[in-house]
Amino acid sequence: MSADYGSPTVEHEAAAGDDEAGYRSYEVYQRERVGSPPPVKPGQLRTQDYLDDPYTLLASLRNYGPSFRDWQGNAFWITHYNDVTSVLVDSANFATRSKRWFYGLATFGRDLRNNVPFLTAQAAGIDKHAPVVAREIVEAFAKRGTADLATEFAAVFPLQLLGRTWGIPDADLPVFAERYLRMQRGFRWNTANQEAGKQAMLQLVSYFTPLLAARRADPQDDVLSALATLEIDGPAIDAHDVVATLLEGDHETLHGALANMWFLLLTHPEQLNMVNNTRRLVKYAYLETLRHSTPVLSGERFAKREVERFGLLIPEGALVICSAAGANRDETIFADADQFIVGRKDLVQREPRGQYRADGLPAGITPALGTPSKFPALPVGRPRSLYAITRDVATIASHALLDATSNLKLAPGAQPVLKSRGYGELHTCWHLPVTFAAK
Amino acid sequence: MSLAEDLRKKVAAAYEVDADTASTQTFDFPLMPLGTAYDMGHDANGVPLFDPRIFDSREFQRNPYPYYRILRDHYPVYHDKLHNCYFVTRYNDIAECYFDGLGYNTIPKGSSNHVLGNTQLELSGIEHSRRRNLYGRHLVGAALTKRIGAICKLANEMIDEWFNPESGMTEYDPATGKYTMELGKAFANEFPIRVVCQVLGFPDEARDKFYYWYKYMMGGIGGRDYEQKGLMARQDLEDFVESIVEERRLKPNFLLDDEGNEVAPDIISELCKTIVDGDVLSTEEITSNIALIVGGGGETTRGAILNMWYLLLQHPDQMEAVLNNDPLWDAAFHETLRHSSSIGGQPRQNTFDVELQGVKVPAGSLMHMVDFSANHDERIFADPEKFDIFRNDLYSEKILRSGYKKDGRTNHMAFGVGPHLCPGAWISHQEGSIGSSIMSKRIKNVRIATERMAKDIDGVSLAPIGLGAINELWLEFEAM
Numbered sequence: 001m002s003a004d005y006g007s008p009t010v011e012h013e014a015a016a017g018d019d020e021a022g023y024r025s026y027e028v029y030q031r032e033r034v035g036s037p038p039p040v041k042p043g044q045l046r047t048q049d050y051l052d053d054p055y056t057l058l059a060s061l062r063n064y065g066p067s068f069r070d071w072q073g074n075a076f077w078i079t080h081y082n083d084v085t086s087v088l089v090d091s092a093n094f095a096t097r098s099k100r101w102f103y104g105l106a107t108f109g110r111d112l113r114n115n116v117p118f119l120t121a122q123a124a125g126i127d128k129h130a131p132v133v134a135r136e137i138v139e140a141f142a143k144r145g146t147a148d149l150a151t152e153f154a155a156v157f158p159l160q161l162l163g164r165t166w167g168i169p170d171a172d173l174p175v176f177a178e179r180y181l182r183m184q185r186g187f188r189w190n191t192a193n194q195e196a197g198k199q200a201m202l203q204l205v206s207y208f209t210p211l212l213a214a215r216r217a218d219p220q221d222d223v224l225s226a227l228a229t230l231e232i233d234g235p236a237i238d239a240h241d242v243v244a245t246l247l248e249g250d251h252e253t254l255h256g257a258l259a260n261m262w263f264l265l266l267t268h269p270e271q272l273n274m275v276n277n278t279r280r281l282v283k284y285a286y287l288e289t290l291r292h293s294t295p296v297l298s299g300e301r302f303a304k305r306e307v308e309r310f311g312l313l314i315p316e317g318a319l320v321i322c323s324a325a326g327a328n329r330d331e332t333i334f335a336d337a338d339q340f341i342v343g344r345k346d347l348v349q350r351e352p353r354g355q356y357r358a359d360g361l362p363a364g365i366t367p368a369l370g371t372p373s374k375f376p377a378l379p380v381g382r383p384r385s386l387y388a389i390t391r392d393v394a395t396i397a398s399h400a401l402l403d404a405t406s407n408l409k410l411a412p413g414a415q416p417v418l419k420s421r422g423y424g425e426l427h428t429c430w431h432l433p434v435t436f437a438a439k
Numbered sequence: 440m441s442l443a444e445d446l447r448k449k450v451a452a453a454y455e456v457d458a459d460t461a462s463t464q465t466f467d468f469p470l471m472p473l474g475t476a477y478d479m480g481h482d483a484n485g486v487p488l489f490d491p492r493i494f495d496s497r498e499f500q501r502n503p504y505p506y507y508r509i510l511r512d513h514y515p516v517y518h519d520k521l522h523n524c525y526f527v528t529r530y531n532d533i534a535e536c537y538f539d540g541l542g543y544n545t546i547p548k549g550s551s552n553h554v555l556g557n558t559q560l561e562l563s564g565i566e567h568s569r570r571r572n573l574y575g576r577h578l579v580g581a582a583l584t585k586r587i588g589a590i591c592k593l594a595n596e597m598i599d600e601w602f603n604p605e606s607g608m609t610e611y612d613p614a615t616g617k618y619t620m621e622l623g624k625a626f627a628n629e630f631p632i633r634v635v636c637q638v639l640g641f642p643d644e645a646r647d648k649f650y651y652w653y654k655y656m657m658g659g660i661g662g663r664d665y666e667q668k669g670l671m672a673r674q675d676l677e678d679f680v681e682s683i684v685e686e687r688r689l690k691p692n693f694l695l696d697d698e699g700n701e702v703a704p705d706i707i708s709e710l711c712k713t714i715v716d717g718d719v720l721s722t723e724e725i726t727s728n729i730a731l732i733v734g735g736g737g738e739t740t741r742g743a744i745l746n747m748w749y750l751l752l753q754h755p756d757q758m759e760a761v762l763n764n765d766p767l768w769d770a771a772f773h774e775t776l777r778h779s780s781s782i783g784g785q786p787r788q789n790t791f792d793v794e795l796q797g798v799k800v801p802a803g804s805l806m807h808m809v810d811f812s813a814n815h816d817e818r819i820f821a822d823p824e825k826f827d828i829f830r831n832d833l834y835s836e837k838i839l840r841s842g843y844k845k846d847g848r849t850n851h852m853a854f855g856v857g858p859h860l861c862p863g864a865w866i867s868h869q870e871g872s873i874g875s876s877i878m879s880k881r882i883k884n885v886r887i888a889t890e891r892m893a894k895d896i897d898g899v900s901l902a903p904i905g906l907g908a909i910n911e912l913w914l915e916f917e918a919m
Contacts, residue, residue, distance in 0.1 A: 159449075
């Protein structure tokens with residue numbers, strides 16, 4: 001019998017040995033590591049190498065240890081799945097800073113995204129418009145037999161859906177989109193983009209001022225009307241609040257997720273074939289895309305207080321970069337993590353809860369989309385989570401594409417790649433030319 | 440045009456999708472004429488924009504001051520989102536922060552202690568001053584004055600070697616009677632090391648390793664590329680110091696004058712008998728203090744000596760004046776540190792949420808106090824880019840922890856001010872001005888051997904000092 005329990009004596013001795021070593025401070029731990037230089041140079045995580053292929057660098061970081069201190073960027077990088085998820089859900093110790101804070105406009109308007117009337121109107125609007133918009137967009141190129149799915153499909157769909165849901169007239173949409181994109185692209189480090197973004201915010205305020213008044217006088221069935229008639233403490237809702245709410249939200253991730261999903265399916269034709277034959281797999285292709293090639297590579301968190309974790313003493317105010325891309329390829333969590341496998345058995349197929357898991361299975365991390373909701377999957381008096389809504393919308397759009405085309409494949413000679421346009425920006429496929437036969 | 444087509448174009452324009460070659464990360468700033476900033480664009484009100492990628496560029500290394508001027512004039516507290524930090528660039532703001540030891544307490548935690556060990560660098564308040572005074576008091580005032588004779592002797596010994604053909608320090612041309620040498624190799628690299636070795640009480644064989652220790656330990660601070668090498672250097676220093684400490688605990692060592700009288704005990708012996716909280720310092724604690732002295736005592740003074748000669752020789756009238764009036768070496772030393780110091784500034788972390796110059800900075804942010812910029816702040820120093828040892832707005836007398844700002848004269852920021860004022864400031868001043876003064880009495884007709892020097896982008900004029908110190912200074916001279 002005792003053989004079944006292994007050899008307890010040996011284990012006991014090992015434990016005693018560990019105990020004798022006692023607690024090792026960070027400094028001692030660092031000095032004991034002399035001889036194993038970090039695999040990544042500071043600054044290398046902000047070069048074009050990283051933007052083109054983050055996964056090679058992140059794999060070496062993951063193998064190096066739980067954390068990497070990037071001195072030049074003044075940040076701590078976390079790349080292990082369980083560490084990343086533990087920080088992302090730990091709002092007691094780690095705070096997010098708003099896009100307005102990065103703009104230096106922390107007091108610009110109010111972010112109204114957590115108000116139930118807003119959420120309800122948004123969910124209802126998306127449910128209502130998504131199939132229509134998807135059909136419209138696909139029909140625009142369906143007869144042609146060729147298309148660029150990145151620019152004509154993935155990039156346009158979220159914008160047009162946003163316009164319809166919010167109640168922006170189609171005629172205004174291109175002008176709105178131009179300002180909106182400038183605003184969304186401007187909050188990061190790039191000063192020229194930031195200046196353009198600030199201008200865009202002011203232009204959007206002057207655009208929304210009359211529109212908001214009109215909706216207040218004559219409410220319609222859209223998000224803008226829900227905001228116009230929203231009653232909250234403090235001064236009445238004005239256009240600054242509308243712009244702040246728009247800014248803090250995000251359409252980009254859906255754009256990136258759709259483009260990456262179709263990039264992966266088209267470069268894995270056997271899986272595309274499988275998905276086409278068994279349509280319920282579309283959803284799993286989307287979930288696997290969020291894991292394999294997340295469009296948002298990392299989430300940024302700032303330590304609210306001094307915390308000792310990951311072998312580090314993280315001081316108050318420190319920036320912790322939670323690398324979703326690194327965590328999603330963690331081999332200790334996902335088998336063959338670098339492979340794109342639609343319907344993989346070790347990926348959760350429901351909405352994750354708690355520490356990014358459900359049914360005991362891990363989920364792909366995409367910081368802007370996948371933050372698990374604290375509410376039940378079917379909450380009473382609230383719409384379902386944005387995670388679920390986005391998933392369903394991506395599925396609806398992809399269904400529309402599959403319905404309108406047959407024999408969908410990459411255009412001859414096309415060699416699409418995933419790329420970021422700048423540090424901290426979307427990692428996605430910017431050109432995805434395809435050919436197909438119209439149905 | 441259909442709506443979808445219209446939107447597609449807006450997206451393509453917003454993300455510059457069609458500009459496939461455009462790489463935002465590898466953008467290289469062109470090298471500009473000295474004193475002129477590259478145009479980084481303007482906002483709607485005509486205020487110049489500032490691109491944080493400039494900090495990583497070669498252009499900034501050689502021509503930093505026009506960029507710091509933009510920051511001082513338009514962004515006195517600049518939030519750099521690419522490097523996740525703030526730059527404070529005006530003299531008065533920096534001085535205020537340096538004096539506020541509680542609000543802007545220390546350099547970032549963990550940035551030095553893995554290499555240097557537990558020193559006062561990351562401490563503040565009473566913890567800081569207690570540790571600093573352990574050795575700092577042996578580097579100032581009467582304790583320092585006692586050592587000046589020995590410092591002069593060291594300088595003369597080194598200069599003797601220049602005229603010894605076997606030393607290989609100089610090249611002698613009998614036809615012209617001229618000597619050529621690289622000042623760094625022949626003097627500036629080694630002189631501060633010898634002084635520090637003597638002050639610490641290191642045996643002579645430590646000199647050979649000293650350069651290795653300070654180069655790699657200082658390179659390893661802040662975890663830059665040399666981090667691992669820094670840890671190895673620190674280990675090497677610890678192995679070396681251990682036996683010396685054990686020895687000195689039993690038998691203190693003294694600096695002796697020419698007659699063999701005891702002048703002063705060395706710092707290791709002082710530290711061995713120091714009692715803190717009723718207990719002697721451990722070897723580990725002593726090593727950490729030594730590591731800090733070794734790290735701070737080499738590169739900085741070397742840079743000051745090289746920069747001073749480089750600048751003076753490019754301003755022959757000022758050189759002439761100094762040669763004729765020995766006390767002017769003090770002014771030359773301080774003006775050099777104001778104009779081109781070896782250390783760019785000190786990082787701080789703010790303890791509380793603060794608002795400085797209208798910018799709200801959350802607690803725990805990394806705030807760089809840019810001494811380079813403070814020293815070139817036209818609010819304090821008129822015509823700051825000009826090297827002028829006769830300038831009447833620079834205070835160049837006894838270095839004061841409280842700083843100096845009176846009758847239109849202000850101290851430079853190269854040593855900082857306040858509780859974290861460089862503890863080696865006084866001895867470094869002695870090394871720089873005494874060393875140079877002695878040098879100037881042994882050689883004459885000095886000129887820069889221009890043909891061997893690094894050139895600026897035009898290939899003709901001498902390279903600017905830029906940030907930090909020059910690497911080499913080739914001199915041609917005759918024996919006095």
